[in-house]
Amino acid sequence: MPSREFFEQIANDCGVFRYRNEELPSFYSRTAYTAAKHWTHAICLDDGVGGKVGITKQAINSRLKKWSRDICDVVPSLRGWFGEDFEDISAVYNELIDVNDLQESDFDEHFRVVPVNPVALPNGFEALVGFYDPTSASAPKRLITCGLLDIRSSGVASWVSAGHWWDRDADIIQWTSSKNYGELLYADPGRQRWSIRESDVWHDAPTWVDGLTLASADAPDGAERILLIVEKGRTSISVSPISWRQAEELFFYLRADVGRPAIAAYTRLDDKHIKIAAPNGYLPEYQNCLLDALTWPVSSIKDRLMRIARAESLPVIEGLLSDVCISIRETGKL
Numbered sequence: 001m002p003s004r005e006f007f008e009q010i011a012n013d014c015g016v017f018r019y020r021n022e023e024l025p026s027f028y029s030r031t032a033y034t035a036a037k038h039w040t041h042a043i044c045l046d047d048g049v050g051g052k053v054g055i056t057k058q059a060i061n062s063r064l065k066k067w068s069r070d071i072c073d074v075v076p077s078l079r080g081w082f083g084e085d086f087e088d089i090s091a092v093y094n095e096l097i098d099v100n101d102l103q104e105s106d107f108d109e110h111f112r113v114v115p116v117n118p119v120a121l122p123n124g125f126e127a128l129v130g131f132y133d134p135t136s137a138s139a140p141k142r143l144i145t146c147g148l149l150d151i152r153s154s155g156v157a158s159w160v161s162a163g164h165w166w167d168r169d170a171d172i173i174q175w176t177s178s179k180n181y182g183e184l185l186y187a188d189p190g191r192q193r194w195s196i197r198e199s200d201v202w203h204d205a206p207t208w209v210d211g212l213t214l215a216s217a218d219a220p221d222g223a224e225r226i227l228l229i230v231e232k233g234r235t236s237i238s239v240s241p242i243s244w245r246q247a248e249e250l251f252f253y254l255r256a257d258v259g260r261p262a263i264a265a266y267t268r269l270d271d272k273h274i275k276i277a278a279p280n281g282y283l284p285e286y287q288n289c290l291l292d293a294l295t296w297p298v299s300s301i302k303d304r305l306m307r308i309a310r311a312e313s314l315p316v317i318e319g320l321l322s323d324v325c326i327s328i329r330e331t332g333k334l
Contacts, residue, residue, distance in 0.1 A: 003075045007031050013135050014038065015145030019308075020270035029081045030296040030308060032071055036092040037101070037148045039067050041131045044102060044113045051131075054105040054112030057093065064089045081300050088301045095148055098289035101129040116140065118154065121290070122319020126154040146313045148293040161323050162284065164253060165246055166212065166229060175231065175238040181217035184228070184239075187247075189254035194262040196227070196244070196251050208232055209257040214250045215239065248282050249324050256325035264321060265331045266314075274311050275334050279326060280304040287320045306334065 004024065011017070011031040018027045043063045045051040055063075065086040072079045082089055096102045097111065100119070105112045116130035127149045132139050134150075143150040162168065178184060185202040193201055196214070206213045211232045216225040227247040228239040242250070252262050266276040280291055281304060294316065295307035309317060314328075321328055 003028075006074055010035050015134060015143065015150070017272060019273035022269070025075075025077050025081075026298070026308075028075050028078055029301075032068075032078060032081075033092070033296055033301065034145060034147065036064065036067070036089065037096060038134065040064060040093050040096060040102070041113045044111060045131065047110075047112075051112050052105070053107050054110035056109055057090075057111065060093050060111065061090055064092065083301060091301050092148065095289065095293050099127075099129060099149065099293045101148070101293075120154070120158040120160070121151060121316045122159045122323075123315040124154055124157055125151050125313075125316050126156075126158070127151045127290075127294075144310050144312050146294045146310045147296050147307075149290075151294070151313060151316065159319065162286070165249060165284070173229070173240050175240050178215075178228075178230065178237040178239045181226065181228065181239060184215040184217050184230070185225075186230075187214040187216075187251050187254065189251065189258045190260055192260075194251070194255060196247055201251075206230065206232075207254060207258065209254050212250070214247055214254060245282070245284070249284065252282075252325040256327075261325060261327045264326055264328045265334060266309075266328060267331055267334045268311065269308070272311050274309050274314060276307050276309055276317065276328075277305060277334055278307045279321070280307075282326070283320065283324055287323060291317065291320055 007028050014031065014034045016031045016034050040060060043060055044055050047053045047055055068082050068086045068089050093102065102111045103114050104110065113131040114129065116128055116132045118126040119129050121127055128140055128143065142152045144152060185204060186206040187196060187201055188203050189207055191201050202216060213230045215228045215230045217228060219226050227242050227244060229242050229250060231238045255261055264277060264279050266274045268274050276295065278291060278295060280288060283291060292304065294313055295309045297303040298306040298308060318328055
């Protein structure tokens with residue numbers, strides 16, 4: 001079968017549609033990405049006992065590589081998209097594990113597919129994770145294929161935001177005197193840049209929001225600066241070391257409060273698809289995993305910045321971003 005007809009049949013089975021003026025390599029890569037999920041399910045079910053034991057990551061990786069090679073024999077231009085020697089195909093099953101589409105079985109380091117079940121998403125949507133045959137007459141209905149997830153409107157606002165980490169962890173944050181860290185620099189939420197890795201974000205005056213701010217201090221060994229959450233008391237200032245991701249979330253919170261929210265951009269490709277410059281890596285772990293799984297990578301399977309999404313999933317993406325005070329706006333071109 002010629003490559004175009006071959007991929008159109010796979011795409012039809014998986015629910016992937018070509019957007020307006022989409023070039024064939026892009027369509028083929030998105031189709032292969034979504035099809036890899038279903039092939040991973042088939043691999044995990046093929047354990048000799050109906051999927052009860054599951055398959056090791058090593059075995060999944062080996063068989064997915066072979067599948068990728070076979071796909072690339074049909075469309076050679078896809079070879080580079082999967083990475084050197086197809087190593088990056090691991091992104092598919094790792095993302096499926098991250099969103100609980102695959103779960104570790106009772107056998108050490110074996111992963112199995114789970115029965116299909118709904119998972120709440122923001123703004124009245126849900127994703128279906130787990131195994132089902134999309135070509136079966138009994139397959140779930142009204143689904144919209146989005147990358148590695150299938151979603152639909154649930155009509156129920158069942159998504160529960162995890163809230164900000166400093167509220168969740170209030171009882172376990174270990175505060176100490178700011179004097180233990182010497183001279184502090186404070187994040188300026190009014191700056192245009194919204195990554196704390198940029199040096200011009202830091203200055204010597206704090207911006208307080210609800211008695212909190214973000215600071216950094218010199219590390220004793222001269223390594224990267226120590227990031228700190230800072231709390232203002234009546235007579236003293238207390239600090240606690242935090243991770244880079246925690247610091248970014250706090251920075252987004254400060255920016256939103258002063259009217260300079262971090263903004264992700266998207267553009268419409270047609271009435272059913274958008275392209276988004278996704279802030280992957282800046283979100284809390286679970287939201288980050290969902291954003292990865294809900295979208296298709298563009299330049300390669302490891303592209304976490306430029307992603308394609310179904311337009312219907314925009315309320316979900318907006319909800320995931322708003323949880324960490326990131327806005328999203330339409331732009332003319334990305």
